[in-house]
Amino acid sequence: MDSQMKRITVVVDPSVTAADCRRCGACCIYEVCEPCTDDESCLSLKGKVGLHTTCTIYRHRPPLCRDYTPGSRGCLESRRALKVGGGVT
Ligand code: SF4
Numbered sequence: 001m002d003s004q005m006k007r008i009t010v011v012v013d014p015s016v017t018a019a020d021c022r023r024c025g026a027c028c029i030y031e032v033c034e035p036c037t038d039d040e041s042c043l044s045l046k047g048k049v050g051l052h053t054t055c056t057i058y059r060h061r062p063p064l065c066r067d068y069t070p071g072s073r074g075c076l077e078s079r080r081a082l083k084v085g086g087g088v089t
């Protein structure tokens, strides 16, 4: 892919926003990024999924993580799988 091209992720549920990410982390468990995993969960994820979470490398997170826009299909799938919060329809 051209490094100048931006990925476009379609938001299908706008009610799930970046504010939800701070107490979610479902995509970090459901689809962990290879560069920072120990096969179980992402080593850069701190906190408790569904309560309070932080990505310690947020500004430098890999492209895979950036695809998980809040409210996107992948986000909703992760939340449904981990039984986290709203947008779980
Ligand atoms: S699953 Fe969605 S709401 Fe949860 S951390 Fe990932 S992008 Fe944010």
Ligand code: SF4
Residues within 6 Å of the ligand: 027, 028, 029, 031, 032, 033, 036, 042, 043, 044, 045, 046, 054, 055, 056, 057, 058, 061, 062, 065
């Ligand atoms: S690098 Fe950050 S956004 Fe990506 S899976 Fe790990 S904690 Fe989540």
